[in-house]
Each structure stands twice: as C-alpha cells, then as structure tokens.
Amino acid sequence: MTGNRIVLQHVTKIFGEGSQQVVAVDDLSLEVAEGTLVTLLGPSGCGKTTTLRMVAGFEVPTKGEIFIGGVRVDGIPPNKRDTAMVFQSYGLFPHMTVFENVAYGLKVRRVPRTEIRRRVAEVLELTGLKGLEDRAPQQLSGGQQQRVALSRALVVRPQVLLFDEPLSNLDAKLRVEMRGELRKLQKRLSITSLYVTHDQEEAMSISDLLCVMHEGKVQQIGTPSEVYTRPANRFVADFIGQANFLPGVVEQVEDHQTLVRVQTTLLPVPRIGQGFSVG
Numbered sequence: 001m002t003g004n005r006i007v008l009q010h011v012t013k014i015f016g017e018g019s020q021q022v023v024a025v026d027d028l029s030l031e032v033a034e035g036t037l038v039t040l041l042g043p044s045g046c047g048k049t050t051t052l053r054m055v056a057g058f059e060v061p062t063k064g065e066i067f068i069g070g071v072r073v074d075g076i077p078p079n080k081r082d083t084a085m086v087f088q089s090y091g092l093f094p095h096m097t098v099f100e101n102v103a104y105g106l107k108v109r110r111v112p113r114t115e116i117r118r119r120v121a122e123v124l125e126l127t128g129l130k131g132l133e134d135r136a137p138q139q140l141s142g143g144q145q146q147r148v149a150l151s152r153a154l155v156v157r158p159q160v161l162l163f164d165e166p167l168s169n170l171d172a173k174l175r176v177e178m179r180g181e182l183r184k185l186q187k188r189l190s191i192t193s194l195y196v197t198h199d200q201e202e203a204m205s206i207s208d209l210l211c212v213m214h215e216g217k218v219q220q221i222g223t224p225s226e227v228y229t230r231p232a233n234r235f236v237a238d239f240i241g242q243a244n245f246l247p248g249v250v251e252q253v254e255d256h257q258t259l260v261r262v263q264t265t266l267l268p269v270p271r272i273g274q275g276f277s278v279g
Contacts, residue, residue, distance in 0.1 A: 003034035004069050004159045004192040006055060011064030013050050024050045026216040028064070032160075033208075035190035037183070041203040042213035043239070048196045049164060051213075055194060056162050057081050069159050084153035088165040090145045092137040098124070098148050099133040105156045123155045127185070143174050150182070154189070161186070163195040167202065179206050200240055204228065212236050 013025040025047040032038040040048035053059040055066060057078030066074040073081050084105075092101050099120055106116045124130050127147045137145055146166060153161055166182070167175045183206040186193050197203050203210055204224040212219045212227060212235075220232035231237035248267070252259040257268045 005034050005067070006030075006032035006038075006160055006192060006194055007065075007067040008051070008055070009065045009067075011051070011054060011061050011066060013047070013054060013059060014062040023216050025054070025061075028213075028216075028218055030211055030218070030221065032192055032194055034192050036208040037186050037193040037195055037206060038209045038211060039195040039197060039203040039207040040211050040213060041197060041200065042219075043198055045215075046213040047216040048198075048213050052085075052162055052164055052194060052196050055160075056083055056085050082159040083162055084156055084158040084160075085162040085164065086146075086149050086153050086166045088168050090137075090149040090169075092145060092148055092152075094137055096136075097133065098129060098135050098137070098140070101137065101148055102151045102155055105152060109156070119155050120151075123151045126154070127151045128181075141174075142170050143178055146170065146178060147181075150185070154191075159192065161191050161193040163193065165197055166195075168197070168199070175202070182206065204240075212239065214239070 008028055008030045011025060011028045012023065015022045015024055028047070028051060030038070030051075040051055042048050050059060054061050054074070055068075057073070057076065057080075061074050064074070065072055068081060068083065093104070096104070102120050102123065103116050106119060111119075120133075121130075124133065127150055129144065129147050129151060132140070132144065137148065140148065149166070163182075167178050170178060179202055186206075195203075195206065207224055209221060210224055210227045211221045214235050220227055220236045222230075227236060228240055231240060248260040248262040250258055251261050251266065260267050260269050
C-alpha cells in the first residue's frame with residue numbers, strides 16, 4: 001500500500017553547464033511514510049530547498065524519479081500535483097482578507113461557493129483564526145500570518161504538505177510556540193509532510209525523521225534521537241549539537257561495536273555502517 005508516501009529515488013539536480021556546473025543535489029534517495037513529518041536539515045546551500053522544489057514541481061530533476069502516492073510526478077507540472085506549500089515569506093495577497101486568501105486555492109479549482117465557505121470556516125477554526133476572516137494580512141501578527149498561510153495550504157486538502165523554512169521570519173519566542181502548534185496540527189490531521197529548515201532545535205522538536213544534508217549529499221537519515229546519539233560522521237556530530245572530537249586508533253572490530261583506544265583508554269563505540277578497520 002503506497003498511501004500518500006513521498007519517494008525520491010536517486011534524485012540529482014545539476015545547475016549550469018560545462019565548467020559552470022553546480023551539483024545542488026547528488027543522488028538523493030528518501031522516503032516520507034504516509035502521515036509522517038520528515039525534515040531536510042542542513043546549512044545554507046546544502047540542497048534541501050532544491051529537493052523540496054523538485055517535489056513541488058518548481059524544479060525538474062536532472063536524474064532520478066519522484067513519486068507521490070505511488071504516482072511518478074517528476075514529469076508532471078506543479079498545478080497537477082496534489083501538494084500544497086507553505087513558504088518562508090507567507091505569500092499572502094495584501095489586498096485580500098484572511099477569508100479571501102484562504103479561499104483563493106478553492107476558487108481557482110472552481111469549488112462551489114457554499115463549499116468554499118464551509119471549508120474555509122472549518123480550517124480557520126482548526127488553526128485558531130476564527131473571527132479574523134475580514135482582517136487584512138497587515139493587520140495580523142507574524143504568527144497569525146503564518147497560520148493564514150498554513151490554512152490556505154490545508155483548505156485544498158492536499159496529499160502532502162511542503163514547508164520551506166516556514167518559521168524563520170518569526171522571533172525566537174513565537175517560533176517555539178508556532179512549531180509546537182504546527183506539529184500538533186500535522187499529527188492531528190496525519191498529513192504526509194516534508195519540511196525544510198537549517199535550525200537544528202526546530203528540526204529535532206517536530207520531526208519523525210531527519211534527513212541531514214551537506215553539499216548536496218545525504219549524510220544521515222534517522223529519528224532525531226538516532227541522529228543525535230549516533231551521528232553517522234563528523235559533519236553530522238558537529239552540525240547537530242555539541243561535540244568533542246578525540247583522536248583514537250581502532251583496535252578491534254566486532255559485530256555491534258568497535259573498540260577504539262584513546263590515549264591509554266579503550267572505548268567501546270557503537271558500530272554504524274561499514275568502513276571500520278583495525279589500525
């Protein structure tokens with residue numbers, strides 16, 4: 001059963017030609033299970049937003065395949081994909097009210113007026129915006145504007161939600177509050193979601209799985225706990241949290257652990273993947 005899974009298989013994106021080529025995403029494979037939230041996490045320029053844009057259809061992969069709900073979509077235009085995106089800049093129309101902003105996608109889809117009113121009212125209550133239908137975006141706080149953007153995405157009932165650094169324009173206190181609200185709403189609705197951020201704390205607090213990226217390549221995929229406690233390499237350890245790096249020599253390789261000598265102490269280290277050898 002494929003459900004509303006997102007599957008990327010060996011996806012590569014190259015910009016430019018010849019000596020000007022830039023490999024933005026390099027052979028990325030990832031699965032976002034139905035109803036889960038997976039975060040693409042990494043520093044600026046690591047390829048996370050490009051990956052999200054390929055899922056949305058705003059960029060075309062140079063190589064590889066993308067599936068949503070079991071249907072290959074990398075050759076399908078954005079408006080034909082059953083996705084909705086929440087942007088960093090909110091993307092609200094300043095001349096429209098909250099109601100009109102949220103209803104816009106339904107009007108484009110020619111949904112009947114009575115159905116539009118019902119669905120907009122339903123989603124505004126869900127996101128805590130009931131009573132603000134006639135406000136203009138500039139009359140709202142940053143958190144309220146982000147809720148409007150989220151409501152506009154939810155009201156079209158997409159298969160998947162895509163988030164591009166949605167909280168980065170909010171102040172620190174509001175960012176913490178909003179990420180909690182966003183996670184509760186995502187879990188309540190069980191919408192398959194792909195989230196992009198460079199904020200480690202944000203990613204750790206809202207994600208079912210993390211996909212850590214660096215220079216276009218996947219460094220590690222795992223739960224927040226797995227990535228934090230068992231980083232796959234030095235980059236992940238350094239990027240995710242506080243890390244101490246100690247030089248050592250591998251003295252023994254066993255099935256589930258590696259014994260490493262650091263000065264005069266022999267330390268058992270959990271074995272992650274392959275590549276350890278004595279010496």
